[in-house]
Amino acid sequence: SCSRASSCTRAGSCCSRATSCCTRAGSCCSRASSCCTLAGSCYSRATSCCTRAGSCCTRADSCCSRASSCCTHAGSCLRTSSHTW
Structure with a gap:
């Protein structure tokens, strides 16, 4: 289980509030990046999907x-x- 200070991924890993779990695989991306592919890859805000x-x-x-x-x-x-x- 994860504490309220973190969020869980599908795999059960914990991400800190500084990161966002936004991939289908449950990977953690920093807030400076956005996950925008169907595969859940993380790209910086400088890119657009x-x-x-x-x-x-x-x-x-x-x-x-x-x-x-x-x-x-x-x-x-x-x-x-x-x-x-």
């Missing part, structure tokens, strides 16, 4: 830039400017 598969792109990457959008079910990133409706 925009695919259903959980791929992470840096904010500087075209995948996550405002000029593009992830709009397919597979999570592919398409440039909005390339749309010819």
Whole structure:
């Protein structure tokens, strides 16, 4: 069991309040990072996940830039400017 000062992972491990248990496997990530993949990997806030598969792109990457959008079910990133409706 874990004390109130910590949170438990599925495996029963304890994480301190300074960390957040946010992966499916129960790994602990620091608050400075966010878990954003389906697999539960931890990425820093400098990255952004925009695919259903959980791929992470840096904010500087075209995948996550405002000029593009992830709009397919597979999570592919398409440039909005390339749309010819």
